[in-house]
Amino acid sequence: MGSVTVYGPPISPAVSRVLACLLEKDVVFNLVNIDMSKAQHKSPDFLKIQVASPPPLLLFFPTVSILLLNLPFGQVPAFQDEHTTLFESRAICRYICDKYADRGNRSLLGRRGGGLVERAHVEQWLEAEGQSFNPPSSTLVFQLAFAPQMGLPQDPAAIVLNEGKLAKVLDVYERQLQESRFLAGDEFSLADLSHLPNSHYIRAGGKEELFTSRKHVARWWEEISMRPSWQKVVEMQRTPPA
Amino acid sequence: MAVKVYGKPQAVCPQRVMHCLVEKGVPFEFVLVDIDTMEHKRPEYMEKHPFGQVPFIADGDFELFESRAIVRYFASKYADRGPNLLGRTAEERAKVEQWLDVEAITYSPCAFSIVFNLFLLPIRGLPGNKGEAVASMEKLDKILEVYEKQLARTKYLAGDEFTLADLTHIPVTRYLVEHCGLAYLLDDKPHAKAWWEDVSSRPAWKKLMSFVASGASFYAP
Numbered sequence: 001m002g003s004v005t006v007y008g009p010p011i012s013p014a015v016s017r018v019l020a021c022l023l024e025k026d027v028v029f030n031l032v033n034i035d036m037s038k039a040q041h042k043s044p045d046f047l048k049i050q051v052a053s054p055p056p057l058l059l060f061f062p063t064v065s066i067l068l069l070n071l072p073f074g075q076v077p078a079f080q081d082e083h084t085t086l087f088e089s090r091a092i093c094r095y096i097c098d099k100y101a102d103r104g105n106r107s108l109l110g111r112r113g114g115g116l117v118e119r120a121h122v123e124q125w126l127e128a129e130g131q132s133f134n135p136p137s138s139t140l141v142f143q144l145a146f147a148p149q150m151g152l153p154q155d156p157a158a159i160v161l162n163e164g165k166l167a168k169v170l171d172v173y174e175r176q177l178q179e180s181r182f183l184a185g186d187e188f189s190l191a192d193l194s195h196l197p198n199s200h201y202i203r204a205g206g207k208e209e210l211f212t213s214r215k216h217v218a219r220w221w222e223e224i225s226m227r228p229s230w231q232k233v234v235e236m237q238r239t240p241p242a
Numbered sequence: 243m244a245v246k247v248y249g250k251p252q253a254v255c256p257q258r259v260m261h262c263l264v265e266k267g268v269p270f271e272f273v274l275v276d277i278d279t280m281e282h283k284r285p286e287y288m289e290k291h292p293f294g295q296v297p298f299i300a301d302g303d304f305e306l307f308e309s310r311a312i313v314r315y316f317a318s319k320y321a322d323r324g325p326n327l328l329g330r331t332a333e334e335r336a337k338v339e340q341w342l343d344v345e346a347i348t349y350s351p352c353a354f355s356i357v358f359n360l361f362l363l364p365i366r367g368l369p370g371n372k373g374e375a376v377a378s379m380e381k382l383d384k385i386l387e388v389y390e391k392q393l394a395r396t397k398y399l400a401g402d403e404f405t406l407a408d409l410t411h412i413p414v415t416r417y418l419v420e421h422c423g424l425a426y427l428l429d430d431k432p433h434a435k436a437w438w439e440d441v442s443s444r445p446a447w448k449k450l451m452s453f454v455a456s457g458a459s460f461y462a463p
Contacts, residue, residue, distance in 0.1 A: 084333045088343035095336035120315040127308035172292040
């Protein structure tokens with residue numbers, strides 16, 4: 001119990017991706033916030049020190065434990081499950097689905113009876129999210145949601161450029177979602193879940209028309225964003241850190 | 243019926259897929275999609291691949307795009323053949339997934355920017371953006387420092403065995419080393435250098451390079 005820990009602020013899209021997955025899988029976890037404004041995640045000590053197997057004491061002293069994690073690229077989230085430490089949110093989600101296959105939602109990587117073929121379809125759309133959807137949407141998330149909050153000027157040219165790129169990707173999704181209820185088939189999967197964080201911020205940042213103007217994308221968004229797991233993540237994003 | 247791989251054999255992402263098939267001893271037919279004449283953006287091809295990219299594969303009636311999804315599929319399907327490319331436990335697999343994502347999200351975009359500006363544009367007689375290339379080279383150097391630290395601890399990226407996490411790096415790294423003159427970035431990184439020499443000497447990779455050079459359409463193990 002309590003062997004799973006996620007490090008990072010819930011407002012980070014990558015962190016929220018992992019949180020949504022843990023909630024879908026009914027896996028109990030500790031969340032340890034990192035103050036990214038103080039650049040704790042990029043300090044040399046944070047990056048250099050490694051520990052092979054963290055003592056249980058670390059869970060009671062969160063600040064200390066951050067320093068003892070090896071996060072070579074200095075990004076969030078970091079993830080710990082007993083003696084396993086991981087980074088990269090999508091790899092963490094895949095691990096959670098594999099390791100806790102019997103808990104919570106069992107179809108996130110394809111249904112049990114669906115075999116390699118269903119899993120491969122989920123992987124295909126998870127890669128599409130990472131390779132095609134993520135780059136333009138991440139730029140928009142930064143421009144629309146984070147730059148204003150951080151007191152940084154927005155770049156209108158970057159917004160226009162990336163809206164255009166994202167529109168093309170969503171056109172592909174519109175065609176796919178005419179054929180199937182969710183991206184990889186008729187069940188909600190990790191491929192859909194992976195889209196929640198950036199889409200949420202883009203909509204909140206005033207560009208919901210990208211989604212609402214496409215009938216099947218709009219329908220898909222309604223379904224995936226109303227899932228209790230995502231509603232809980234949004235609530236966590238609104239709650240100020242303890 | 244053999245696996246069909248659609249794409250251009252010199253392109254990085256199709257090579258990733260073909261390398262995996264050669265490692266696993268799986269025969270395939272290579273079907274040319276001429277990206278130089280924008281064949282991949284024509285409606286007939288985009289029926290198969292909605293993003294208009296290469297590669298695309300057909301394994302009997304089963305079709306798939308995204309090279310990393312494809313290699314995961316073949317590595318799972320042929321788990322009992324050839325090298326173990328995905329790890330044996332949930333933890334080992336997670337490390338493979340972690341470094342696969344690093345390659346996809348951090349390494350390759352940086353590497354592609356260099357290859358695009360220093361090789362792909364110039365060979366078409368177009369000016370590459372030197373400033374972008376130099377910025378990417380500096381970034382790549384820092385990324386390789388992280389790889390050096392990992393490879394000082396483990397023989398390969400995800401552990402002590404060659405896995406998909408190493409495999410997906412090879413095609414674009416070959417372009418960096420052989421066509422962009424960037425071998426020197428490894429000179430002060432002995433473990434990363436040894437890793438590159440090891441993975442690029444794998445018999446399956448060498449077989450693939452011969453196959454690509456031959457212009458053949460059918461690969462038989």
